[in-house]
Amino acid sequence: MSAVAALLGTVIGIGFAWVAYRTFIKPALSGATMRFPVPSLVRVVRVVRVVRVAGMAGLLACVLPARRAARVTPAFGLSLD
Numbered sequence: 779m780s781a782v783a784a785l786l787g788t789v790i791g792i793g794f795a796w797v798a799y800r801t802f803i804k805p806a807l808s809g810a811t812m813r814f815p816v817p818s819l820v821r822v823v824r825v826v827r828v829v830r831v832a833g834m835a836g837l838l839a840c841v842l843p844a845r846r847a848a849r850v851t852p853a854f855g856l857s858l859d
Contacts, residue, residue: 779836780832780835780837781836784829792814796812799812
């Protein structure tokens, strides 16, 4: 989930940046241009590294709750107490 969130966050962030540019910057500064750091976005090594780190962080974050849940019996987990 964290890897997908990293990819979606990148795409959605670019979308929000474009909307903010069109809404706020373009009307205020007529000569302003929006430039995407295309070489940085295209470099697959950096994107893969970010997604890999996000995936590892997600896995590390789920270790303790998973261990705790594994110790609970299913009947106790379903009870209302």
